[in-house]
Amino acid sequence: xxxxxxxxxxxxxxxxxxxxxxxxxxxxxxxxxxxxxxxxxxxxxxxxxxxxxxxxxxxxxxxxxxxxxxxxxxxxxxxxxxxxxxxxxxxxxxxxxxxxxxxxxxxxxxxxxxxxxxxxxxxxxxxxxxxxxxxxxxxxxxxxxxxxxxxxxxxxxxxxxxxxxxxxxxxxxxxxxxxxxxxxxxxxxxxxxxxxxxxxxxxxxxxxxxxxxxxxxxxxxxxxxxxxxxxxxxxxxxxxxxxxxxxxxxxxxxxxxxxxxxxxxxxxxxxxxxxxxxxxxxxxxxxxxxxxxxxxxxxxxxxxxxxxxxxxxxxxxxxxxxxxxxxxxxxxxxxxxxxxxxxxxxxxxxxxxxxxxxxxxxxxxxxxxxxxxxxxxxxxxxxxxxxxxxxxxxxxxxxxxxxxxxxxxxxxxxxxxxxxxxxxxxxxxxxxx
Numbered sequence: 164x165x166x167x168x169x170x171x172x173x174x175x176x177x178x179x180x181x182x183x184x185x186x187x188x189x190x191x192x193x194x195x196x197x198x199x200x201x202x203x204x205x206x207x208x209x210x211x212x213x214x215x216x217x218x219x220x221x222x223x224x225x226x227x228x229x230x231x232x233x234x235x236x237x238x239x240x241x242x243x244x245x246x247x248x249x250x251x252x253x254x255x256x257x258x259x260x261x262x263x264x265x266x267x268x269x270x271x272x273x274x275x276x277x278x279x280x281x282x283x284x285x286x287x288x289x290x291x292x293x294x295x296x297x298x299x300x301x302x303x304x305x306x307x308x309x310x311x312x313x314x315x316x317x318x319x320x321x322x323x324x325x326x327x328x329x330x331x332x333x334x335x336x337x338x339x340x341x342x343x344x345x346x347x348x349x350x351x352x353x354x355x356x357x358x359x360x361x362x363x364x365x366x367x368x369x370x371x372x373x374x375x376x377x378x379x380x381x382x383x384x385x386x387x388x389x390x391x392x393x394x395x396x397x398x399x400x401x402x403x404x405x406x407x408x409x410x411x412x413x414x415x416x417x418x419x420x421x422x423x424x425x426x427x428x429x430x431x432x433x434x435x436x437x438x439x440x441x442x443x444x445x446x447x448x449x450x451x452x453x454x455x456x457x458x459x460x461x462x463x464x465x466x467x468x469x470x471x472x473x474x475x476x477x478x479x480x481x482x483x484x485x486x487x488x489x490x491x492x493x494x495x496x497x498x499x500x501x502x503x504x505x506x507x508x509x510x511x512x513x514x515x516x517x518x519x520x521x522x523x524x525x526x527x528x529x530x531x532x533x534x535x536x537x538x539x540x541x542x543x544x545x546x547x548x549x550x551x552x553x554x555x556x557x558x559x560x561x562x563x564x565x566x567x568x569x570x571x572x573x574x575x576x577x578x579x580x581x582x583x584x585x586x587x588x589x590x591x592x593x594x595x596x
Contacts, residue, residue: 180289180292180293181293183234186230186234186289186293187227187230189285189289190226190227190229190230190282190285190286190289191223191226193281193284193285194226194229194278194281194282194284194285194286195219195222195223195226195278195281195282197281198274198277198278198280198281199215199219199222199274199277199278201277202271202273202274202277203215214269214270214271214274215271215274217263217268217269217270218270218271218274218275218278219274221259221260221262221263221270221275222256222259222274222275222278222279222282224259225252225255225256225258225259225278225279225282226255226278226282228255228258229251229252229255229256229282229286230286232251232254232255232576232579233247233248233251233286233290235576236251236576236579236580237290237293238374239377239572239576239577239580240373240374240375240376240377240378240568241376241377241549242580244290244294245287245290245291245294246587247580247583248283248286248287248290249283250583250586251286252279252282252283252286256275256278256279256282260275298316298336298337298338299316299317299318299336299337299338300314300316300317300318300337300338300339300340300371301318301320301326301335301337301338301339301340302317302318302319302320302340302341302368303320303323303339303340303341303342303347303351303354303355304319304320304321305341305342305345305347305351306341306342306344306345306368307342307345307368308340308341308342308368310368310372311340311368311371311372312372312375316337317340320339323350323351323353323354324350326339326354326358327354327357330357330358330361330363335358335363337363338363338364338365338366339354339355339358339363339364339365339366340365340366340367340368340371341355341365341366341367341368342367342368343355343365343367343368344367373568376564377545377549377565377568378561378564378565378567378568379564379567379568379571380564394537394538394570394571394573395573395574398573398574398575399538399539399573401575402510402575402578403507403510403539406504406510406511407504407505409504409511410501410504410505413501414501417498417501420495420498421498421499424455424490424495424498425455427486428455428456428486431484431485431486431487432459432484432486432487433459434456434459434460435456436455436456437453437454437455437456437499438453438454438455438456438457438458438496439451439452439453439454440452440454440518441518441519442516442517442518442519442522442540443516443517443518443519443522443536444508444509444516444536444539444540445507445508445509445536445538445539445540446536446537447533447536448508449519450503450506450508450509450516452500452503452508452509452516453499453500453502453503454496454497454499454500455490455495455496455498455499456487457483457484457486457487457488457490457491457496458482458483458484458487459482459484493589494542494543494585494588494589497542497543498542500542504542507539508539508540509539509540509541509542510538510539510540510541510542511541511542511543511582512541512542512543512544512578512581512582513538513539513540513541513544513569514535514538514540514541514544514545514546514566514569514570515540515541515543515544515546515547516540525559529559529560529563532563534567534570535563535566535567535570537570538569538570538573543581543582543585543588544565544566544569544581545565545566545568545569545577545581546562546565546566546569547585547588548581548584548585548587548588549565549584550562550565569581
């Protein structure tokens with residue numbers, strides 16, 4: 164069987180604008196060159212000086228990184244790229260502007276802003292025209308393809324002969340999706356090979372399902388499911404260095420915030436400022452997680468059931484203080500975990516660590532639950548930005564599928580996407596309990 168390997172699927176084959184090289188040329192022509200020519204035509208040569216070349220270099224580099232970042236993001240599930248066009252442009256052009264200021268290089272504000280505006284428009288139009296799901300998916304019957312959700316662009320293809328005719332006539336501009344672990348009849352196997360030879364993507368249904376849901380379904384741990392049982396080790400080493408550096412960079416901002424929140428907690432309710440709890444973390448090791456206290460203390464029974472119930476926070480939990488409800492909503496209660504990050508017990512981004520009582524219960528009920536501990540837990544993660552807080556076993560199963568998606572696809576691009584999603588979640592106050 165022919166399987167389109169890897170996460171980088173050809174999502175919109177047949178649309179020339181979906182080709183990365185074509186997009187890059189569009190960025191150069193419409194995001195950089197066009198505003199420069201217009202600006203140059205409206206200026207007298209005597210006013211140019213060093214402004215134009217310096218600004219041209221900065222704007223071109225920012226446009227390049229905008230193109231490159233959005234191109235990387237579109238291969239991850241639930242990216243909703245259109246919503247990240249403005250943030251990514253602000254990030255790239257803001258960084259370029261900061262570098263110009265750092266080196267005190269002469270530049271033109273009007274030219275820089277013109278390139279910024281033109282690149283945003285170019286980004287938005289290209290992203291809108293090449294979004295995932297705009298091409299037809301022809302579903303080959305057989306096996307587990309019935310697990311795929313119904314969508315307007317999905318068509319059940321009962322006749323391999325009809326698809327073969329469409330390929331011959333160059334009428335098939337989408338992709339073919341099937342259960343490639345299923346023993347299809349010879350005519351379907353020949354069709355898969357023919358489609359691949361003609362440059363038409365042939366996907367295993369789970370690749371499409373993961374790309375749409377952002378979850379990896381758990382049947383058994385094998386290379387067919389996760390690609391490798393050990394995640395990207397080189398990136399994990401680099402990520403550790405970035406985590407430590409980020410703590411030191413953020414410390415001047417975090418310390419005044421910590422002092423203010425600590426004072427407000429003491430004024431709002433009686434009890435300690437910090438809440439410390441044993442959690443299960445990296446490689447299954449237990450560590451002491453630090454948070455700002457957001458609840459009033461209460462007596463806890465010695466039974467496992469009582470401890471599990473105490474570890475679960477409900478939407479209407481009467482233990483939450485007035486101040487606690489606010490800082491939980493905007494996730495400020497998690498900030499002291501920068502200490503856990505510095506100690507190497509956590510990362511800024513990763514699966515959320517569970518209380519020992521909950522982790523032991525989940526592990527006894529859900530096969531392979533402990534595999535989520537193969538990466539460092541985080542203050543925020545893929546499950547948190549897509550699902551939010553969970554309080555029952557069914558939700559935990561879904562959360563675990565999100566965690567497995569993160570482990571399978573761990574990269575700096577996915578971490579960057581999670582960081583942007585976290586900002587959105589915090590601003591909207593979603594998912595907190």
